[in-house]
Structure formats: structure tokens, C-alpha cells
Amino acid sequence: MKRILFAIAAPVALATAPAPALAQDSAGDAEMQQLSAMFSQMFTAEPLTAEQEARLPLATELVVQVMPEGFYGRMMEDMLGGILDPLMSMMPETMPAGEIAAYLGQPVDVVEAMDEGERQAIAAMIDPQYGARLDAGMDYMMGELVKQLVAFEPYMRDGLSRAYAARFTQPQLEDIAAFFATETGSLYATESMMVFTDPQVMSASMQAMPMMLEDMPRIMGEMEQMMSAAGQARGFGDLSQQERERIANALSISVAELRKGMEQASAK
Structure with a gap:
């Protein structure tokens, strides 16, 4: 169940969230602080010039028209719905064969060989609330994700x-403001970003997904080759005696224990 929820939610979260979320335990808090520090330093923008600062009030007025209060949440809800609804329609309503096998302690192929009707009947006996629980989990997860994205709106x-203010001159901003003041311009301002959640756009985007997925094995294989060509981690036999002793001393173990641990780790 958890794997199914993660498989659905993970790509959505990666595609829409401003930053990854981590578990809120002590280790997660420390990692989150490190990650936050990394993100804050990753993208640094040059300060606006005095001329650009002077254009900022008008630029802000235009952006408020393009992204009014609550806009980001509505856009994300539409986008998430466009992504999740087709995915959820493909999700099993009863416990799948792999989970039935794990629950009963039986080989997967034995369960898969069952008559489909019999397998679903057994799944319903074992976990009659499977589908409802999956729906509840997804509803909660997506609701929480939308909350996080709404909090991101003021920053955006x-x-x-x-x-x-940086990209447009004052006359250009005034031209845009004049356009937004027209009936067509006002409509464009409110729809210019929402259009990306339109079913036509989402459908066209999904048409490209099979091509990307088909090419992924090649990309991953070539990436592994590139990484391998850059060199591998050194084993116990690659280390000098001085290096072995230094590592062992740092770990408060003997060189023999270090060798045993490294050889066992490399064998996995």
C-alpha cells in the first residue's frame, strides 16, 4: 500500500513542489536544515538596480493580475487533478497479487496463477477496505501537498x-498594463498561467511521456557507464597500510576488523 501511494505521489511532488519534503524526526530536521541552506545558496539573484527598483511597484501590480491571491493553490489543484485522476483510475481497488502473497506468506506466482475472481474474493476477505484506504491516503497526501504549495505562492x-522589473522597461510595463486594462488583456492576465493546466495542454504533455520512459533505460545505462569511467571507490586491497591503519584507528577497530567489514560490504 505504501509503495503504491509513493509511486503515485512521488512524481507529482517532484514535479510541483518547490522543495523536497523530509520526515519530521530529529534526523529529518537536521537534514532539512542542511537542505534548506543548500537551496538558499543554490540560486542567488543579483540585486535590482535603482532603475529596476523604481519599476518594481508597477511590475508587482501586473503580477498580482497574473497571479491573484489563491491562484497558485487553484492552479496546483487543477494540475494535480489532471495528473492524478488518470493514475488513480488505473490503481487496483482490491489488494494486488504481490501484496496478497506477502500477507499470506506464499509465492507470488502461486497467487498470480489463481482465477481472477477467486483472487479478488480472497483480497476482499483479507482487506475489504483496501481501495477506501488508498483513496483516503491519496486525498490526505494531496491536500497536504496543496497546502505547502499555497504557502509557496507569496514567494513566487x-x-x-x-x-x-528586471526584464521589462518602464514603457514596456506600461504597455502591458494598458493591455491588461482591456477586456481581452484582463482575460489573458488571469488565464495566461492557468492555461498550463488545461486538459489540452496536459494531454499533449502526457503524449510525450511514453517517449521519455522508453528512452530512460538508455539514459540510465549510459549514465552508469559515464560514472564508472570516472573511477570506482577503492577496496581494502587498494589502500596502503598507512591508510588502513588511519581508517581503523578512526573507527577504533583493528585493521583485521576493517578488512572483514570492507570485504563483507563489497560482497553485497
């Missing part, structure tokens, strides 16, 4: 405002 609005 501020960033867009500064980008407008």
Missing part, C-alpha cells in the same frame, strides 16, 4: 515581480 509572486 515576489520573484515574478522582481523578474518583471
